[in-house]
Amino acid sequence: MARPHTIYRSLSALLLLGIVAVVCVSLGNWQLDRAAQRIAIKQDIQAGRSTAPLQLSAGTPPSAFTAWRPASAQGVWRHDLTVLLENRNYQGRPGYWVATPLMLDGKADTAVLVLRGWLPRPASIEQALPAIPAPDGKQTIAGELLARVPRLFELSSATQLPSTLPDPAQGPPRVQNLDLDAYAAATGLKFMPMVLAQTADAIQENGETETGAQLLREWPEPSLDADKNKGYALQWFGFAAIAAIAWLVIAWRTVRRRGKPNSF
Structure with a gap:
């Protein structure tokens, strides 16, 4: 049997990796939502201006x-x-x-x-x-x-x-x-x-234009770079995949270790 302190360390590692994987997946989904929002804003701008x-x-x-x-x-x-x-x-x-x-x-x-x-x-x-x-x-x-x-x-x-x-x-x-x-x-x-x-x-009213050249009118527009958010999402999903693979490796080793008798 594996030593108790080894079991506890393995369980702690599995818990931590599980949390990391869930958090990374959540962040990836959040980035995909941001990308969808920016795509929707771009479509609204195009529809409004047309x-x-x-x-x-x-x-x-x-x-x-x-x-x-x-x-x-x-x-x-x-x-x-x-x-x-x-x-x-x-x-x-x-x-x-x-x-x-x-x-x-x-x-x-x-x-x-x-x-x-x-x-x-x-x-x-x-x-x-x-x-x-x-x-x-x-x-x-x-x-x-x-x-x-x-x-x-x-x-x-x-x-x-x-x-x-x-x-x-x-x-x-x-x-x-x-x-x-x-x-x-x-x-x-x-x-x-x-x-x-x-x-x-x-x-x-007389047809003349306003003499107000010092008022500049280049209005900022929302950020519409959805590809950047998709790239960030891919990175987070990659981190989640790494955490999931590490979780499987540790779980497999823990199961194997529990099945072996202690050696002195």
Whole structure:
């Protein structure tokens, strides 16, 4: 018979290898799920961008809202309700996204939130923020629909949206993330259920384009590299296979050892 301490070591090794194999398989399946999600996002982007452009109005039905669909809107800016989204880098440069409501169809309370573009952050706190273009009158905005304002990971809620906007005593509020429901509650406006990411200069009522070249509009897109996740999944399944083979080898040796008499 095998010695008791040898049996215990073998059982411990089998338990550890079993756990390793299960964990590796779970991680491999997780990577496959991530790959499937990225493939689905890619398909949604392609489907949205291939849909006919949508002209937004206060009466646009909810069924017409599709993420990534080209859209345009006419209305008047509410510059006093502009919000700056912090930590939005562009080619490694720190800056802000400028978000401003566009009042639709002359309605007093119906708006679409427009991501107008990227603005560079001053190099020091002593420097003033670059001027944000603030054209008056009716504007025509073209862009793509987004399901929400893209979010960044946030450890705390130190940069919260004021409970009431506008605040004449302060400049544009600066927040890490912007929730559309909270923004609607603060402003008293009724927002379209999606956000419009502006992709071209606004066309003003007189036919001229907006003079706001400093607002850059190269919006980041989700990572769509599903092949990378599939490669990671293959690695994890390989580790699981190695652990399973080692488990079988140890189990086979343990069974053989138990079947042999002790030798002195």
